[in-house]
Amino acid sequence: MDKISIVMATYNGGRFLKEQLNSLCKQTRIPDEVIVVDDGSTDNTLAILEEFSKVLNLSIHINTNHLGVNGNFEKGLNLCSGDYIMFCDQDDYWLPNKIELMYKKMLEIEDKKTPCIVSSRDTYADINLKESPQLNPYPSYIFYPKKNCDYRETVIKHLSQGCAMMLNRKCLEYILPIPNNEVCYDYYIGFIVAMIGKKYDMKESLMLYRVHGNNVTASINNNYTQIPKRRHRNPGVVPQHFIDTYNIAISQKQNYFIKERYNYVKRIISLANNNNSIWRHITILFSTPNIPIKLKYTSLKNKLLNFIFKV
Template sequence: MASISHNKRVSIAMTTYNGQKYIEEQLHSLCAQTYPIYEVIVCDDMSEDNTIDVVLGFKDALPLKVIKNKDRQGVVRNFRQAIANCTGDFIACCDQDDIWLPDKLGDSIELILPITGGRPALVYTDLQVIDSKRQIIAESFWTMREIDPSKTTFYSLLFGNTVTGCTMLFNRKMSDEVMKMPDQATMHDHWIACIAYSIGKVRFLKKQTVSYRQHETNVTVNKEVNFKNRAANLWSMINNGFGDFLSSQLNQAKLFDRIYQGILNEDNAGDLKRFINCEKLSPMFRKLMYHYMLRQQRD
């Protein structure tokens, strides 16, 4: 990491729920950041374990502000609340069970400064995947999931998110847009990525800055994406019916259209309408379109 000024205030937006098992390791990794942290906003969604006690144990080591929800918010609303309480120049999203590598914030700040201006700006990075005992499962999440970020577009994101929230850092203009995110959004990081790739600016770093923990309550990276697994998933869908394939993505796209239809440029507005029109197709044809998009991303 090049030497950069530390005059930009960075807020950490962290949400917690029953995270006592791993959160101490994450908090230690925040303490070890080479770039100073301005504040850590922790929004706890009614944890039933000792998560809050563990967090408060770091009150002398980190600039903490802890918010205890009185009603269950869920992931999307809780992250939006955490972001709303951040006051720094830049905001980084933080999961309770990962581990940040020491230069995570510094690398991200260096990456975002050239694109920060009057538009929402976002940077994100690769990750390494670890298990519950911190053993490395995959050196590169992008390689494991066959993700090529140079081929990511607004249209490809509509089919499914490839921008991992725990690596995100964005500016105040983006946080203003996040406040418009509806409760019905599929996931906060997917919504933020769509904003960045449609009306904002975005950069990515082909470097692992986070150890992304896979464990019994986190199934997002349970299996490598390879031909065998994709074929097994497809065969399962054929046998069990395709159901409402892409329905959650379509619902989110319609929400996005409702908010941004008058702001998107002609190309992005057209892509959004084209994707929403997939709803008229049978779920099987949606699945075929999805696999075509995967090939386009990986070829």
């Protein structure tokens, strides 16, 4: 029987950790192992983990040095033994059928010789896990792929939230090691698998993503979005931190990329180059498929503004 591992990163998460672990206990398909990497918690996190180790096959690995989000999840990936692996944050809540439905979808789409990811959606919720769509900072069209296995959907829309992923073990041959503090681990993993293997993006929401102001991965994503500050308007169709991730992944994994997919990414990256002429920008923009109209409009507007104001 296939083995499913959950990799969880914790750090002073005692406030919400019990609810998350309870949601794992209530799954219709119970995980075979839960690998927890703790980054040096000083609250009651470890006590809660010890309590749940009696009802889940849960092992605790405490870091002697602070590793951060990417380092914690990379360590967990190296420790887990499952055929299929899921990431888990310490402060969300998984719906009871999350593992079961994602596992079934993985079996439908998987080729065991190829790295495969199944990625579901989530529902934004407030601190009390009350659904609150207004907390979602992203346009609705970003999270609804037109074609579930089209790599271009991942390139344009990201669709790679770590806590909503299931990976087959073949992925580990390509995604490790994860660059430390250079990229968001989930952007990096989702992009690489989309370039090499198969990534299926489900439309179903299977978890509550709790927004409470101190979300670790949200703050990491925000840092990558804001740093370094760009003085000019981004004429590209994806944020600069997407481009940064793509460039790092290309520098490390390009030899594995499917040529057609790599060529598509090069076109997307080129749109962020403010040195392109307006006509070259327009040509690339309107000859590249799968770019939403709203993004085309924004890209063209920024390009024209940069030209007018000589930015």
